[in-house]
Amino acid sequence: MSNKYTSNLHIEKAxxxxxxxxxFDNLNFGRTFTDHMFICDYVNGEWQQPKIIPYQAMSMxxxxxxxxxxxxxxxxxxxxxDDDGGVFLFRPKENFNRINKSCARLAMPEFPENxxxxxxxxxxxxxxxxxxxxxxxxxxxxxxxxxxxxxxxxAPSDSYRFMIICSPAKAYYKGTVKVxxxxxxxxxxxxxxxxxxxxxxxxxxxxxxxxxxxxxxxxVIWTDADTHTFLEEAGTMNVFFRINDTLITAPIxxxxxxxxxxxxxxxxxxxxxxxxxxxxxxxxxIVEASKNGTLKEIFGAGTAxxxxxxxxxxxxxxxYELPEIGDHSYSSILKNNMLNIQHNLAEDKNGWRFEVK
Amino acid sequence: MSNKYTSNLHIEKAxxxxxxxxxFDNLNFGRTFTDHMFICDYVNGEWQQPKIIPYQAMSMxxxxxxxxxxxxxxxxxxxxxDDDGGVFLFRPKENFNRINKSCARLAMPEFPENxxxxxxxxxxxxxxxxxxxxxxxxxxxxxxxxxxxxxxxxAPSDSYRFMIICSPAKAYYKGTVKVxxxxxxxxxxxxxxxxxxxxxxxxxxxxxxxxxxxxxxxxVIWTDADTHTFLEEAGTMNVFFRINDTLITAPIxxxxxxxxxxxxxxxxxxxxxxxxxxxxxxxxxIVEASKNGTLKEIFGAGTAxxxxxxxxxxxxxxxYELPEIGDHSYSSILKNNMLNIQHNLAEDKNGWRFEVK
Numbered sequence: 114m115s116n117k118y119t120s121n122l123h124i125e126k127a128x129x130x131x132x133x134x135x136x137f138d139n140l141n142f143g144r145t146f147t148d149h150m151f152i153c154d155y156v157n158g159e160w161q162q163p164k165i166i167p168y169q170a171m172s173m174x175x176x177x178x179x180x181x182x183x184x185x186x187x188x189x190x191x192x193x194x195d196d197d198g199g200v201f202l203f204r205p206k207e208n209f210n211r212i213n214k215s216c217a218r219l220a221m222p223e224f225p226e227n228x229x230x231x232x233x234x235x236x237x238x239x240x241x242x243x244x245x246x247x248x249x250x251x252x253x254x255x256x257x258x259x260x261x262x263x264x265x266x267x268a269p270s271d272s273y274r275f276m277i278i279c280s281p282a283k284a285y286y287k288g289t290v291k292v293x294x295x296x297x298x299x300x301x302x303x304x305x306x307x308x309x310x311x312x313x314x315x316x317x318x319x320x321x322x323x324x325x326x327x328x329x330x331x332x333v334i335w336t337d338a339d340t341h342t343f344l345e346e347a348g349t350m351n352v353f354f355r356i357n358d359t360l361i362t363a364p365i366x367x368x369x370x371x372x373x374x375x376x377x378x379x380x381x382x383x384x385x386x387x388x389x390x391x392x393x394x395x396x397x398x399i400v401e402a403s404k405n406g407t408l409k410e411i412f413g414a415g416t417a418x419x420x421x422x423x424x425x426x427x428x429x430x431x432x433y434e435l436p437e438i439g440d441h442s443y444s445s446i447l448k449n450n451m452l453n454i455q456h457n458l459a460e461d462k463n464g465w466r467f468e469v470k
Numbered sequence: 471m472s473n474k475y476t477s478n479l480h481i482e483k484a485x486x487x488x489x490x491x492x493x494f495d496n497l498n499f500g501r502t503f504t505d506h507m508f509i510c511d512y513v514n515g516e517w518q519q520p521k522i523i524p525y526q527a528m529s530m531x532x533x534x535x536x537x538x539x540x541x542x543x544x545x546x547x548x549x550x551x552d553d554d555g556g557v558f559l560f561r562p563k564e565n566f567n568r569i570n571k572s573c574a575r576l577a578m579p580e581f582p583e584n585x586x587x588x589x590x591x592x593x594x595x596x597x598x599x600x601x602x603x604x605x606x607x608x609x610x611x612x613x614x615x616x617x618x619x620x621x622x623x624x625a626p627s628d629s630y631r632f633m634i635i636c637s638p639a640k641a642y643y644k645g646t647v648k649v650x651x652x653x654x655x656x657x658x659x660x661x662x663x664x665x666x667x668x669x670x671x672x673x674x675x676x677x678x679x680x681x682x683x684x685x686x687x688x689x690v691i692w693t694d695a696d697t698h699t700f701l702e703e704a705g706t707m708n709v710f711f712r713i714n715d716t717l718i719t720a721p722i723x724x725x726x727x728x729x730x731x732x733x734x735x736x737x738x739x740x741x742x743x744x745x746x747x748x749x750x751x752x753x754x755x756i757v758e759a760s761k762n763g764t765l766k767e768i769f770g771a772g773t774a775x776x777x778x779x780x781x782x783x784x785x786x787x788x789x790y791e792l793p794e795i796g797d798h799s800y801s802s803i804l805k806n807n808m809l810n811i812q813h814n815l816a817e818d819k820n821g822w823r824f825e826v827k
Binding site for chain 2: 141142143144146150168170171172173174175176179180181182183184185187217218219220253255257259260263264265266267268269276278280295297298299300301302303304305306311312313314315316317319320322323338339341348349417
């Protein structure tokens, strides 16, 4: 826990709740927000008093640096509720550590740990009615930080805002997805910011992804910018490949996000006696494995989707379909294990659950 | 000129001007804004009525996609005033075309040409008292576009805002600068967004630049992310090298911004009978040229600074100092020629000046 920052959270409760207007069976991901939000400003070299206030729009100067120079980072987390009303987070310290790594890479000040956890747990207690129990339901949590200084010089901001907003969610992806393997466009450079959850990393993927979508693919699997021969990640998901009975996923690097779901699945594979190799993986290896029938599964892994099984992929104008495996797939085994841990329905031998009290 | 968009600019004038509070001799770049701003929203697949209104803060939802996914692009332009009160832009069509290229790469809608030029010229007529005559004075213009949709799904926004804000400026860089040549960090990837004026490109440079600044360098010259052997650009400036009597600058690519100042200087060099080669240039070539005394000049070129002469550079822990050349330097010749054209003090044989009427 951080030290110089004393706990001094200000709370202003919403007068009425919007929850009665929400149709929890028909949620559009990321468009509905709870009654409260967490907000903390950085001014004059110090994080100011953190606050929880009713969710509301905020006033921004048109010259705020976030609009011009993209100093913005975020995290994605989820809160789960069990049938007894207990509220749980999943490895929140990982997200806390990562947003500060992202901040450091974007020349933004790191956020104090006690502010983060006090803000997050207080917010969840206030808005816990928004968390629906049951597998597939969650409250998606979006901590983020933006540069607020009113100045259009191309330099780091003097002031920042750290916020947490919350949006009730069902599963992010419906069903399976088909992916296009990148041959021309790239997501990140060696020595760049690909490992960070930097806002600009996402906008950069939208256009190539829209081209893939026109061809019938929902996502792009990015390859290394130098040679387009090594598989990296899918932009909002890390990617796992199963060849015969071995899972393979790319090592993290300065180009690849250190996904919390990714690292949890590597451990869960071990817990389930599934061999998992973390090593560079060539596109040619999965093409060959698909041709000779040893490529059994590909799936994406991320907080929003947990696991997204991939139905097939296109590479160099050829489509490769994955076999149907069904309930015995590694993706099903690992996803169920993961969801059961997250929802307090399975033993948590790695100590990942964090009960919100 | 665009067609489907009829001119329908709404103007709301500021009741009073802030100009009397401005000390034009002591301007801090990008912190003072004129009385008005241009604003146009994109909703339901259409650009709505463009408006000029008093400069003011705006209301933004915390979930606005620009904060989370970095869909934001901008331009930098300047307006100049001659001693007769004439107001001039410099190749504004280049900036207009480029912001639309940036928009396309970030999956943002292109902005109509007649909206842009009507908005810009009307804004300049309203705020022309903010443009001071004289070399070195200008009104810096910042067209930009941001994603405004209130939704945190990682996908292109449905709504956008295009704005132009204006800030009176003196010369951007004071004196000469020393630069560090990048050996580890990178600005952009092949197949990425380095050629676009995407907000996220700038935030990504701040941390490596801050490390350079700690070593006494004001800027970084970026190299290719693959090998760090080819010189690219300086992030806010393209870069020119003079070896013997020849100027050399890197070709534009998907990693390097197609700078308006850069392309104008290439033409001005020709107009001044200075040989200018556009070709890949290795770090080793300028190191060698520095050692054997043939490296005469390095300078940055961009709208903000016009030309920034570089005093020396560090590469692999060795500092290389450039010789002092003085008024006969190519940077002086070209900068003076450029400023004189911009300020309506020299013949404009290339037809670059655009008088605002």
